[in-house]
Amino acid sequence: RMDDIASPRRTKEIIQRHGFSFKKSLGQNFLIDQNILGKIVEAAGLDASKGALEIGPGIGALTEKLAREAGAVTAVEIDQRLIPILQEVLEPYPHVRIHHGDVLKTDLGALFREDFANVSKVSVVANLPYYVTTPILMKLLEERLPLENIVVMIQKEVAERMAASPGTKDYGSLSIAVQYYSEPELVCIVPKTVFIPQPNVESAVIRLKVREQPPVEVDDENFFFQVVHASFAQRRKTIANNLKTRFFPKEGRERLEELLHAAGIEPSRRGETLSLQEYATLCNVLLRAGV
Numbered sequence: 061r062m063d064d065i066a067s068p069r070r071t072k073e074i075i076q077r078h079g080f081s082f083k084k085s086l087g088q089n090f091l092i093d094q095n096i097l098g099k100i101v102e103a104a105g106l107d108a109s110k111g112a113l114e115i116g117p118g119i120g121a122l123t124e125k126l127a128r129e130a131g132a133v134t135a136v137e138i139d140q141r142l143i144p145i146l147q148e149v150l151e152p153y154p155h156v157r158i159h160h161g162d163v164l165k166t167d168l169g170a171l172f173r174e175d176f177a178n179v180s181k182v183s184v185v186a187n188l189p190y191y192v193t194t195p196i197l198m199k200l201l202e203e204r205l206p207l208e209n210i211v212v213m214i215q216k217e218v219a220e221r222m223a224a225s226p227g228t229k230d231y232g233s234l235s236i237a238v239q240y241y242s243e244p245e246l247v248c249i250v251p252k253t254v255f256i257p258q259p260n261v262e263s264a265v266i267r268l269k270v271r272e273q274p275p276v277e278v279d280d281e282n283f284f285f286q287v288v289h290a291s292f293a294q295r296r297k298t299i300a301n302n303l304k305t306r307f308f309p310k311e312g313r314e315r316l317e318e319l320l321h322a323a324g325i326e327p328s329r330r331g332e333t334l335s336l337q338e339y340a341t342l343c344n345v346l347l348r349a350g351v
């Protein structure tokens with residue numbers, strides 16, 4: 061029986077035989093560690109009734125493990141040079157589909173209807189290209205795809221920001237955006253040595269349990285995120301100062317302070333201390349006051 065694709069020996073063999081050279085600009089760091097791959101797949105909670113969407117399969121290290129657990133696997137890879145390699149090495153797994161394309165430009169709704177018609181639930185499982193981590197995750201969450209979990213390897217710092225609680229230095233608009241759509245949980249920290257080539261940064265696996273409903277009610281999501289972004293525009297400033305700059309540039313402070321009090325928020329607080337619920341209340345108070 062052949063070694064797994066992710067074994068260092070087979071990875072080197074595939075790369076050499078195809079004359080493949082890594083492109084740093086595409087975030088190509090391939091996994092060669094069975095233990096980490098096992099942890100990623102386990103965190104997704106797959107079985108034969110479920111589907112997995114992989115973003116950036118590389119030469120198929122993770123894809124092969126997903127194929128052994130899930131009933132349907134679809135992988136989207138931007139690098140045309142990898143497509144014939146993937147077709148060759150994943151040939152033993154007929155329920156795996158490879159798409160060539162940029163995931164950011166892919167109509168994922170259509171892809172789900174096509175490829176996941178026969179599975180009950182779908183999770184995204186990926187070792188993401190780090191240069192586009194946030195846009196990819198925000199696309200997956202904002203498009204409200206019918207997802208169960210998103211289990212991804214990302215930069216450690218980004219994972220910590222996504223999972224951060226109010227009042228910590230890592231808490232910011234990314235934490236709030238991710239936590240509005242999902243429940244994040246750090247699965248493990250990953251050393252550089254499990255990749256070839258090794259990345260310059262430390263990595264972590266994070267699981268986002270996608271929520272069926274947001275945990276708070278906001279009258280207008282777009283405005284909610286505008287309020288959040290404005291509140292973190294200058295981290296060292298108070299919430300009142302940040303909101304004034306963005307929404308009340310020409311007015312005195314009285315009305316803004318009244319509205320903040322109506323939302324139960326002291327104007328002297330900083331944006332990083334407000335919970336998701338406090339941001340939701342603030343958003344609705346401002347909206348209802350015609351801001």
Ligand code: SAM
Nearest residue numbers: 086089090091116117118121138162163187189
């Ligand atoms: N899954 C493989 C593994 O773990 O060994 C490879 C992971 S590597 C960190 C990221 C992969 O994403 C590369 O294969 C890269 O070509 C691909 N990629 C980069 N940008 C992409 C994009 N916008 N859409 C789809 N795939 C992309």
